Amino acid sequence: MSSSALAPLLRPVVALPATMSISDVADRLLTAEHKAFLSLPVVDDAGRPLGLVSRYRLQDIFMQRFGRDLWGRRPVVDVMNPEPLIVSLETGLEEAARQITGQLQYPITEDFVLVDGAGRYQGLGTVLDLLKAMEVRVAQRNRVLRRALTELRESQTQLVQAEKMASLGQMVAGVAHELNTPLGYVKNNVELLRELIAPLFELAEAQAALGDCLSAADSDGQALARALESAAQARDRVAPELLAGDLEQLFADTRYGLGQIGELVVGLKDFARLDRAMSEEVDLNDCVRSTLVIARNGIKDKVEVLTRLGELPRIACAPSQINQVLLNLLNNAAQAMERFGRILVKTWAEPDALCLSVQDDGCGMPPEVLKRIFDPFYTTKPVGQGTGLGLSISFKIIQDHGGSIQVASEVGRGTRFLIRLPLTQAASLQRSA
Template identity: 80%
Template sequence: MEVVPALGRLLRRVEPLQAQVSISDVADRLLRPEHTAVLSLPVVDADGRPLGLVSRSTLQDIFMQRFGRDLWGRKPVSEVMNPAPLVVSLDTSLEEAARQITAQLQSPIRDDFVLVDEQGLYQGLGTVLDLLKAMEHRVAQRNRVLRKALVDLKESQTQLVQSEKMASLGQMVAGVAHELNTPLGYVKNNVQLLRELTRPLLELADAQAALGDCLADPACAEDDLARALEEAGRLRELAAPELLAEDLEQLFADTGYGLQQIGELVVGLKDFARLDRAMSEEIDLNDCIRSALVIARNSIKDKAEVHQQLGELPRIACAPSQINQVLLNLLTNAAQAMEGFGRIQVKSWSENGQVLISVQDNGCGMPREVLERIFDPFYTTKPVGQGTGLGLSISFKIIQDHGGNIRVVSEPGRGTRFLISLPCSGAEELKRSA
């Protein structure tokens, strides 16, 4: 903070008056060009300590009177000065000086203020106008600093939100990859089995083709025909095609089921991300719930059993990818709250022009002090490195931007319930969450 230099720039080196100087001399001195910017002149004692200020306004009132100069001109200035001037020390900050002066300033402004040193000796005058300009400059300077700080804060917030999204994306991709590995694994095994089972059939087909060629060739020797017939019979016994039919049918069915699961995951991932859909569209929120459950399946399946109670919902305008992000966060949090194998209940219904979604678990629950801060940015109860503390804060902002609200109730040992409500009419303007 600037101290002496700040007020020093406001200092006007005005020669002080002695108390015995006549009023007429003071009036003449105020007419000098070097004093045009000041409202008053200082009066000091022999030691240089301020005694008061005599203002232009006071002298004007005197000389405007009939015979005012004749009656008052020879009197000492001490009789008409303001004996209680505004005195400010040079080592006072701009802000403190402004506070002191505005606390004592009267309207209309008739006097300037006196600047003194540490010993209380007169150093010069300061004008209220100069002080206001200095404060305006200081405010403008601080506004620039605040604007830069705000820009930096927004950039940091954007980076943190993006970091949280990437963390969620990484978790989601890991879960989907794990879910894809299971059906891919047995599809691959089935293909290998099919290759092993069909190899004898291909060899039998080759032997039967050779036998057919021999039978069709008049020049084929009886020994060659016998060998071809024997080889075809041997491979027929090895292949046992009549026994393969049931095995092949089962393999094809299992492979088809695995491919169907992979297809469902791909469709679920596409619906979850809504990469090919509009930013805002009218959708059934039950579709969002189903998509989020597909993506969260790997995180949930070893932790809890999910019960769905989805009611018939009106279509509402929203940003589906953002709603999916909220639901995924609530579902994974519910799974992580389980101390053993638990239960997650997801319900949806509509009433009073609102669409409501409830995500409830029977996990460890939260105490009141945690519950009160659950939506605060960067607040997390997870170990260092396992959570950013932004998931629920971002979720709260997303629902708020949609014109809805999200509430939570929890009790230690009994579980937690989040309730999302969104207006059926949709928010007037969906704000994209950074």
């Protein structure tokens, strides 16, 4: 029985036989050991509970005129409640609490009867004990919940970080790939330059020898002819009429490649202003431009990106976060393409807000997808491709900026995200910083 969840509630009160007189019961209720109980159980010969007789009921009777004389000798069954609260000891604590509190009548004038599996009386339980036990249980559960909440928050932070790393990883892979191309041909060009220049040294040497020959007092005609001949050959190998053009071309290509590498590096640097605080005065168009430099590489096989950037006042925001939102929207748009498509990024200013829209002509979304896209972990992409966190993080970022993010989409036609960043909010953020 001790394994029962209700065992701590069990008070082994001796039950009354049905035939016991009401007076005797009243006397028993007055003894010290029964003082804690609101009622006493009555059982039949087989030990099954018949009912409960409550202190209040007896008081009621005895306070009537001649109550004790009229009722005292009658058997207790006459005044008991024949439908007491009965709970099996096999019941769990919470189920018992549910049963009992569900049937409680106020004011509380009765205890409840605990029975074994066979329905035999085992003892009494009091509502007070039950409530105390529940309180302990609730406190325990709260502790567990609090711990779960902390763990959930931690894992959420980790997931947000993971999504950030995933999109950064994609981006870095794209940038690395893009750096590789100009790096490759700059390297080739340098190699070619070395090869093209080598005959120039030979020519210089041959001409120096020719010069020596001419200026030497004792040189004969044969030696001079030889020197002239090798100088001419060296000149042929150099082919200066072609070399100039080739060199020009090589240098131009190399300079272009280095320019591209430089542009990417600057883009990366702008994009990754991770350590700079919120409330910086930023030109949103710069965010768009630097994110595009970075994102374009990863998505240009699938889409052409067009921009229409309007004149904007500077705004206080966290640029690295805004970049993250933009990168998310661009990646999503590229991933929504069924064939080579187009993304249009627009910015414009309204009197009280800056607006930015990202519009694609991809697959679009049906309403049932549309209404869930900002839910954390909601993704329609295969495992490994989508975390379902991009938009929920973006939503949070825009919300933190006091802005809004809206979406309109039509299956087969495309999707448009519209972000509004209020200028006043930005101003107050700036002040608070």
